[in-house]
Amino acid sequence: MVSKLPDGNPQAPAWQALATLQQAEVSTPLAQRFADDPRRAQRFSRELGPLFIDYSKQHISDDIAQALLALASAQELPDKLRAMHQNEATNNTEGRSANYRALRAWACKQHSDDRDIDAMYQHMAQLANQLRSGEARSATGARYTHIVNIGIGGSDFGPRLFTEALQEHGDSAFSVHFLANIDPSCANQLLATLPPESTLFIIASKSFGTQETLANAAAARDWLQQALPGKDVYEQFIAITSKPAAAAALGVKEARILAVPDWVGGRFSVWSGFGLAVAANYGWEAFCDILRGGVEVDEHVANSPLADNIPATLALLDVWYRNSWGFTSQTVLPYCHRLKQLPDYLQQLFMESAGKAVERDGTALQRASGGVIWGSEGTNGQHSFHQLLHQGSDVIPCDFIAVLQAERPLADQQQALLANCFAQSLALMNGKAAADIEQELLAAGENPASAATLARHKAMPGNRPSTTILMESLTPRALGALVALYEYRLICASFVWNINPFDQWGVELGKQISRQLLGAMQGESTSGLDSSTEQLLARARQALK
Ligand code: F6P
Secondary structure, eight states: OOSSSSSSTTHHHHHOOOOOOOOTTTTTTHHHHHHHOOHHHTTTTTETTTTTEOTTTTTTHHHHHHHHHHHHHHHHHHHHHHHHTTOOOOBBBTTOOOHHHHHHHHHHHHHOHHHHHHHHHHHHHHHHHHHHTTOOOOOOOOOOOEEEEHHHHHTHHHHHHHHHTTTSSOOOOOEEEEEOOOHHHHHHHHHTTTTTTGEEHHHHSSSSOOOHHHHHHHHHHHHHHHHSTTGGGGGGEEEEEEEHHHHHHHHHOOOEEEOOOSSSSSGGGGGGGGHHHHHHHHHHHHHHHHHHHHHHHHHHHHHHHHGGHHHHHHHHHHIIIIIIIOOOOEEEESGGGGTTTTHEEEHIIIIHHHOOOOOOTTTTTTSSSOEEEEEEOGGGGGGTTTHHHHHHOOOOEEEEEEEEOOOOOOOTTHHHHHHHHHHHHHHHHHHHHHHHHHHHHHHHHHHHHHHHHHHHHHHHHHOOEEEEEEOOOOEEHHHHHHHHHHHHHHHHHHHHHHHOOTTGGGGHHHHHHHHHHHHHHHHHHOOOOOHHHHHHHHHHHHOOO
């Protein structure tokens, strides 16, 4: 493994080279690079399965790519990917493997040598098929019409994203809903819309100890018991978990407990049994196609030299911006309403994984690791935060994601959507000089004094980088490839930073304190708390009594 910064270590020259290149690049207009090289778009674009990825509007050149590859080699990225694919305990703080390729690979042969994986998918297929065919019935003998996935974080974002994304493409069998937050409004509002005699609840919790999920499961059970007196309402529950005993203790029938291997991390779990709502709703084949889309990316990563590895290239750009340019955030802008959940999904994937300040061996990182990732669907964002993307004092690299074909075209709306998407990356790159704007204003009759001032307000700095990802249509396969692309991008960047992206210790303290404060709110002693927390609790107690 690579030793520490700063001096005399093998990575320092790579970082130095990148710092020097950044100094030159910052004053090289991206538009100039296109003018100098008519083949730039082709040279910095790649096909990856159903995806087309154009990163030519990024601050990339042959020299920069070479320096980034040198960094990746110094940080042993290829070895770390290989170790992960060989089931090594890549998640070193929990002593677990993180080989999601082994999960997805099941879809190609419908078999795995790993008995846990095999058992999980066989059980999952059976449950999905029974639900979809109507063989599985509710406590009243009714066919299910509604499914509610009760889960939070990784037990919610993935199935929610896939369910929404395939809404128009797939042959949906149920009305699928998601219940995540512990806020009582969520359960109350949702339950009020559901038919109790034909609603199935999936309790999705890897740990089966998550406060929000257990509270919402209890609310669903109480609601069913009230609506269906005398019925065994546990007939209407399925559990997905790596703690089957805890699900059984709650009352879920053994045959309805889908066991997931415990090395599968929440934010990587949509490929596993946690995708049950998706498989039941769109059918087992559609779910397997999602996995097969992921497999195309697995094969690409496993078999490509680093220089041709697309997720690694995108990851190295992320590292370059974070560490050499000092950018603190990046944004994901799906120009596809069906992918509007993608930014939320990626927030957990990237920020729960790369929000770390120590290296794998626990020593303090000497460079920044993951920054903020955020975004929302286009074109809505154009009428909101894009102002900051274009003229704000921070540079925020953008990912534009577009699906070329609409499922159901509406006049020329799909062309307009795509035109908007492409216009944004062009405007970000080219900008518009104050001098040109001033000339236009003068030509339009503006007086010279105000023309100069107004031109400064209207000027667009340009040179703002972006990647555009296209796919023909939002099929299960394209969806799987897209999500796997981002998964590997996050993993590759984390390996370059030498952090463990597979644990999330930072979320534990808040959970522990919230349990303590719940006790305090219910009358336990508050001694030892600071006066601010004391006064907040006092107000809550007063309001809730
Ligand atoms: O609180 C964070 C977290 O542990 C996530 O990592 C996870 O996806 C989520 O909670 C839900 O956990 P579980 O599936 O165990 O209920």
